[in-house]
Amino acid sequence: MTNATQTLRNNNIKATPQRIAVFNAIYSTNKHPNAETIFRYLLPSYPSMSLATVYKTLKTLKECKLIQEINVGEDSFRYDFNITNHSHLICINCKDVSDINNSNWFKIIKEEIRSNTSFTPLYEQVYIYGVCNECSE
Amino acid sequence: MTNATQTLRNNNIKATPQRIAVFNAIYSTNKHPNAETIFRYLLPSYPSMSLATVYKTLKTLKECKLIQEINVGEDSFRYDFNITNHSHLICINCKDVSDINNSNWFKIIKEEIRSNTSFTPLYEQVYIYGVCNECSE
């Protein structure tokens, strides 16, 4: 039994070939693909795969907290297998999205908000836009 | 001549009643409304106002850098007259969006990214989710 199969069953959802494929597609890349990209990537190997199934699977995986949805300001959502607290660096030239750890910063920032405002911070989404290494050369 | 009229003309766009209305609607609230909300807010006073005009005006104002578009993870964009560097606090209960200054934090964070990675940070969008004062009572 594959890792994906086991993970899906642990979350009490059926381990169908489509779900395993979508799960693996997301977990095998750090590119933060959107639904369309995942669909086009899987289509050659799964010719009967439907875009609606990709969307339904993404919704299910999100609800199981196996992936997280991110929005870097594009017209579609991207998906990330890393569900821990971290920020995203977005290259405004090539649109590449990469990860960066933020736990230290946000421990401090949230502490500051707690003591200076009446807002109780719980979690955050941080998008830092700029130019990546490849594009700045 | 109103303030709005002057500002629009300074940006070389015609100061139509619709544009003045949309401009004022955004500049008179800190609620970060979306297009639909602005439209419904203006409709009683401007019965002929069209949603398409609201969208076109928002696009124009954004291009003139008179407003900024923000995306707190909802299905529509919100608009903010504050175009300076700042973060947003989003109440996960009542969906209220408020502002908080972040310039000090992000001076440090961007410095750290510059020295530790090959990414050149330029600007950021920070969304901090939690519970606001009213909802925590």
Place this chain on the structure above:
DNA sequence: CTATCTGCAAACAATTTGCATGTCG
């Protein structure tokens, strides 16, 4: 006057939904 803007309706793109059929466990 004329370049630009408005308002309508139609077009679009991302995502969701209903339902008949298929399949995992």
Place this chain on the structure above:
DNA sequence: CGACATGCAAATTGTTTGCAGATAG
């Protein structure tokens, strides 16, 4: 076998566009 998942097509939602008529400057 039965509950749940897939795949198609149609529906929905937020947003954009084309164009004829209106208007700011």
